[in-house]
Amino acid sequence: MGADYLWSYASVAVVGLLGVALAAGMMGLNRFLRPSRPTREKLLTYESGVDPVGTGWAQSNVRYFVYAYLYVIFAVDAVFLFPWATVFAQIGWAAAVEMAVFLGFIALGLVYAWRKGVLTWT
């Protein structure tokens, strides 16, 4: 550990720098040699061949943001499930029951969201 260990990452840094230099050099050379005649069509953002509509700052549907909230329910599950899984076998049924109780509490949140109609797309 220590300085030697960190130095072993130096080659990674060199590769990274070379990569950036290569890409920048090629793009720069290209830009220098080619003719540049911009038209409106050429400057449009490429979206699978379809003309883009509206500005780049279009709002996305607020529903996605509610789904992000629901995601938190599952994220919180996962955070505790992983460490629990490593000791589950040592403790046995008590651990299984306690985790079931915890998941039950989390599920209450999901049930609330379902009853409030968050899960149906209208």
Add this chain to the structure above:
Amino acid sequence: MIHPLLVSASAPPPIDSPTIQYGDLSPLLVVAAVALLGVMVEAFAPRALRFTIQTALAIGGIVVALAATVWVGLGLDRASGDVLARGRVVAEGAVAVDGPSVFMWGLVLLFALVSMLLFAERRLEGGLSAFTGQAAAPPGSAMEREAVEHRIEHTEVFPLAMFALVGMMLFPAANDLLTMFVALEVLSLPLYLLCGLARRRRLLSQESAMKYFLLGAFSSAFFAYGIALVYGFAGGFGLGDIDQAVSNRIDGQNLLLAGIALMAVGVMFKVGAVPFHAWTPDVYQGAPTAVTAFMAAGTKVAAFGAMLRLFFVAFGGASWDWRPMFWVVAILTMVVGAVAAVTQSDVKRMLAYSSIAHAGFILVGVTGAFVGTRDASVTSVSSVLFYLTVYGFSTIGAFAIVTIVRDASGETTQLSRWAGLGRESPLVAGAFALFMLAFAGIPLTSGFIGKWAVFSAAWSGGAWPLVVVAVLASVVAASFYVRVIVTMFFTEPTGEGPSVAVPSMATTAVIVVAVVVTVLLGVVPGPVLDLAQSAGAFVR
């Protein structure tokens, strides 16, 4: 900082199944169960019945939890090896069920009980609660008008308050830093939401929610980092482990000092001590008044309880390091709170600055750090417990009166509009005057005994200069409380005077209870003072 030899990759010890003393934790569990049930009621009960069910569930749950608290309190045994402390540490060291814990459980449950009555008030808004019908609808929109027309209400406020109550009960009882942090968040997050749910003046309400949230999250990040540093110093989260590490003066004092300072920022923010008070006036003014009452009384109890336990149990061995900081903060808090309150023109802001000044007075008791002797002199812990009791009831009473002094646009919080209230309704003005006198600490009100208790504890602890400053600050504070009384009784109303709306039984009951407690604790403080005294000391 940390010796490299300490770095090891040895296999962690085997993990055993934890033992939980469900009986000792029953008050907490009851409230948590009521909160979860409340969520289910929201999901499945028909809309027309929800308000009734939620009110009954919340109040019933609190009463059951109170009974459980009394049962736990009666069963407390003397802790081994300590003459004063009673109780024990349960749930694998996470929660300390001792005298101060049980006292504060009972206290926040009582405050929650009367606050729930304020939440349940529906007569003042013509059959609707004081909370917005649809929080998602922008103020003044067609969607909002529709919600009012269909008489939609957010009855989620009851489960939210119950979740906050769980946090308030767990925060002062937490016996390790991690439980303390989680409790702090459980207490804060529902309150942030509740602040933004006012039916009237919704822009102010939303703004107060955002300010409270951003500053609260900021301060709890400081608290968390303080925990990390203290953990780095002591190698564990239990308050007892930290106490041992502090007393043994092991290496890494810088970590400890930085950790103490950062954690102090977190708890001082919650009690509203200067210089971490900036949120208090805005949030108290913007939040729905019932929520302000609940928050002002409950959060103070929880935060001061946690502060006492943290600094007396975990950092007791380092009191020479933290007491100077507390001296400065206590003096600043009293002076800034009292002086700023004098210039306020809004009743709710005035009460907010008054709460800052009172936080300063309580800090005087904390700073005294007087653990008591064998004779029955008042200790820091019991004096603070008593002060929190009297302050909480007077505050809830004062905010309850703010909800019923109204005009066409809702509550009239302009102090100038309160002129002539004494003629309009002598009873209501008289009750408010009583609370003002209690805040000022006039003899024969509860506030006097409270002030006497904290000042004498600080005096016994050797902090007499602080007591002198506190008495001077009390005089300044008394001047603006008297000004409110003069405005109500001896000033001619300008234009149309204030009107007092007739509330339902719920709010009336709250005001009556607050008046009775304020007078009773001023005339015969003995029993409650004895109870606070017998709550004794923290277990370790």
Add this chain to the structure above:
Amino acid sequence: MTDHYITLSLLLFTIGAVGVLVRRNAIVVFMCVELMLNATNLAFVTFARAHGNLDGQIAAFLVMVVAAAEVVVGLAIIVSIFRTRRSASVDDASLLKY
């Protein structure tokens, strides 16, 4: 080695704290708070390694969960205020003054 991680964690915490104080957009302020909490997590994990026990790692999990819950509550408040005012600047929210 521990010192390096703690230094990094302190730097992140300071960047977050300064960000909260100087930034104007509520969302960015909030992200700075999250940065502070993540700096805390780094410190927890580092100290857990230094002390050779698991407590700090457990703490990091709990801080993550708390941060997630804070995100939900915070974004709900900020979005509701944005829908009202069409602005998420903390300077615009200035009705509450004496």
